[in-house]
Amino acid sequence: MLIEAQAVAKRYGRDWVLRDLDFQLAKHEAVALVGPNGVGKTTLLRVLAGLVRPTQGSIKLVGRVGFLANPPAFHRHFSGAENLHYALRLDGRADDRAEIDRALKQVGLPHDKPVLSYSSGMKKRLAMARLRLQNPDIWLLDEPEAALDVQGRGLLEDLVNFARASGGVVIATHDKSWLSLVDRVVELRAT
Numbered sequence: 001m002l003i004e005a006q007a008v009a010k011r012y013g014r015d016w017v018l019r020d021l022d023f024q025l026a027k028h029e030a031v032a033l034v035g036p037n038g039v040g041k042t043t044l045l046r047v048l049a050g051l052v053r054p055t056q057g058s059i060k061l062v063g064r065v066g067f068l069a070n071p072p073a074f075h076r077h078f079s080g081a082e083n084l085h086y087a088l089r090l091d092g093r094a095d096d097r098a099e100i101d102r103a104l105k106q107v108g109l110p111h112d113k114p115v116l117s118y119s120s121g122m123k124k125r126l127a128m129a130r131l132r133l134q135n136p137d138i139w140l141l142d143e144p145e146a147a148l149d150v151q152g153r154g155l156l157e158d159l160v161n162f163a164r165a166s167g168g169v170v171i172a173t174h175d176k177s178w179l180s181l182v183d184r185v186v187e188l189r190a191t
């Protein structure tokens with residue numbers, strides 16, 4: 001198992017968002033996380049990514065976690081290439097200009113434009129390139145299809161297939177077309 005979460009609960013103030021939730025992700029599995037607005041999909045991904053501490057419960061992760069946030073965050077004044085260099089450095093990896101050029105080309109992005117001039121779909125493409133370079137074992141994607149055009153959606157499906165082959169992937173989504181592409185669907189219900 002890549003993820004074994006048991007009896008997870010999260011409370012914001014007086015409001016319980018997640019309660020007594022068990023969640024597993026096996027190696028080479030793709031899981032869609034679905035449910036209505038505000039039910040706690042993003043919260044669960046953030047808890048699994050270690051960005052939010054659960055109020056109760058235990059989480060066991062095997063391997064490195066990568067999180068594609070919606071919307072993704074970047075250094076606005078840096079170019080796409082500089083943001084990718086920065087991500088590699090944070091991971092303790094050497095800068096590899098050719099690898100970064102390839103990653104940008106693969107998602108159809110320019111090298112030197114600052115991210116503040118990007119459209120939201122371009123930012124999503126850059127987030128995909130960054131995650132691919134980071135190459136985690138556990139891929140957590142929050143509404144990854146948002147803002148992507150048809151070609152971007154194709155790139156995303158390639159990324160999900162790559163993620164499933166190399167590790168495991170969880171996709172929080174409202175897009176029903178994922179349901180036939182994943183191995184399992186987990187539906188969150190209001191607490």
Ligand SMILES: Nc1ncnc2c1ncn2[C@@H]1O[C@H](COP(=O)(O)OP(=O)(O)OP(=O)(O)O)[C@@H](O)[C@H]1O
Pocket residue numbers: 012017035036037038039040041042043044
């Ligand atoms: N930092 C926070 N502080 C207080 N409440 C929060 C915080 N983050 C999320 N919530 C609340 O937790 C609940 C779940 O939010 P979350 O974003 O996890 O839902 P979601 O299922 O991802 O929704 P959507 O489908 O709209 O993206 C909501 O009621 C939200 O207002």
